[in-house]
Amino acid sequence: xxxxxxxxxxxxxxxxxxxxxxxxxxxxxxxxxxxxxxxxxxxxxxxxxxxxxxxxxxxxxxxxxxxxxxxxxxxxxxxxxxxxxxxxxxxxxxxxxxxxxxxxxxxxxxxxxx
Amino acid sequence: xxxxxxxxxxxxxxxxxxxxxxxxxxxxxxxxxxxxxxxxxxxxxxxxxxxxxxxxxxxxxxxxxxxxxxxxxxxxxxxxxxxxxxxxxxxxxxxxxxxxxxxxxxxxxxxxxxx
Numbered sequence: 001x002x003x004x005x006x007x008x009x010x011x012x013x014x015x016x017x018x019x020x021x022x023x024x025x026x027x028x029x030x031x032x033x034x035x036x037x038x039x040x041x042x043x044x045x046x047x048x049x050x051x052x053x054x055x056x057x058x059x060x061x062x063x064x065x066x067x068x069x070x071x072x073x074x075x076x077x078x079x080x081x082x083x084x085x086x087x088x089x090x091x092x093x094x095x096x097x098x099x100x101x102x103x104x105x106x107x108x109x110x111x112x113x114x
Numbered sequence: 115x116x117x118x119x120x121x122x123x124x125x126x127x128x129x130x131x132x133x134x135x136x137x138x139x140x141x142x143x144x145x146x147x148x149x150x151x152x153x154x155x156x157x158x159x160x161x162x163x164x165x166x167x168x169x170x171x172x173x174x175x176x177x178x179x180x181x182x183x184x185x186x187x188x189x190x191x192x193x194x195x196x197x198x199x200x201x202x203x204x205x206x207x208x209x210x211x212x213x214x215x216x217x218x219x220x221x222x223x224x225x226x227x228x229x
Contacts, residue, residue, distance in 0.1 A: 004157070043158075043203065043219040056216065091157050100146055100165050103217075105157030 002026075004106035006092050012112045018080040021109045024073055025094030033103060034067055034077050035091040043091075049075065082113045116141045116208050120220035128228045129196060135189040135223050137204035142182045145209040149178050149189050152201045152222070161202075162189070166209070194227045201225070 005024040013019060025032045033048040047057040052069045060067070064083070069075040079086055089110050093103040117140045127133050137147070146165045150158040162171045162178040164187070170179040177190040187204055203222040 042221045043205075045217055093157070100163060102148060102160035102163050103158075104160070107155070107157045 004092055004094055004104055006090075006106035006109050008109060009107065010110045010112075012114065013082060014114050015083050016081045017113075018078065019082045019086075019111060019113075021077040021090050021092075021111070023075045023077070023092030023106060025075070025092070026104055027073065029094035029096055029104070030072075031095045031103075032069060032075050033093040033095075034075070035093065036088045037091060037108070038088045046077070084113045087111055087113050116144075116206060116218045118204060118206050118218050118220040120202075120204060120223050122223060123221065124224040124226070126226040126228060127194060129194060131194050132190065132192050133194055133225075135191070135202050135225070137187040137189070137220055139185045139187075139206045139218075141208070142185050143209045144182065145207040147178075147180055147187050147207070148205045148217075149176075149187075150203045150205060152203060158203065191225075196227045196229050199225055199227045 004026055007022045030051050034046040035043055036046055037043045044059055046059040047067045048055055049069045065079055067077045089108045091105050091108045093105045095101045095103045119138045121136055144166055146163055148163045149161045151161055152158050161176055162173055164171050164178055164180040175192040180187045201222040201224045203219055205217045205219045208216045
């Protein structure tokens with residue numbers, strides 16, 4: 001079991017640039033989650049998918065953020081245009097269909113917007 | 115609005131001691147509560163998940179309890195080891211959401227076990 005795979009591990013870019021974060025969930029998991037972690041706000045849920053369909057995107061901070069899941073094995077979180085306050089660690093997690101199953105996290109993408 | 119609090123923010127104890135980490139939440143209408151461990155530069159690892167109908171869960175040296183009425187959960191670590199050093203987070207799934215997983219995280223307790 002390869003676990004949840006995120007890429008890149010680190011991203012440094014200038015403000016105004018488009019940033020795309022990628023996630024491959026654990027095979028067979030029907031739920032996929034995107035989180036953001038900062039020192040000030042802790043860990044926040046941005047959006048989650050069930051069977052590739054976005055269910056709740058109320059945590060997405062602004063229209064600059066968008067997420068897609070074109071198939072069961074791939075998801076992207078895009079920021080366009082990026083701003084310095086978007087600097088954070090972004091985590092992807094996945095879980096099985098049943099509600100009371102633990103979430104499995106990737107190692108995150110550390111994003112720095114200069 | 116659900117709020118999850120973890121106190122203390124940091125804890126340092128000598129190796130071998132038993133210890134308790136605390137988590138409190140403001141709305142008792144939860145679906146489940148989960149304890150995670152986070153190592154530096156890594157994602158979260160799920161340790162224990164307690165459903166709202168349960169009182170506790172155990173895994174090895176770890177025991178997590180849940181008291182919904184008082185809005186509290188504890189994570190008990192027996193015979194602590196230096197390898198237990200990490201940040202421990204609790205997370206509450208709010209039951210007002212009909213489908214899976216609106217989860218609120220605490221800010222974590224950074225645990226350091228001194229050899």
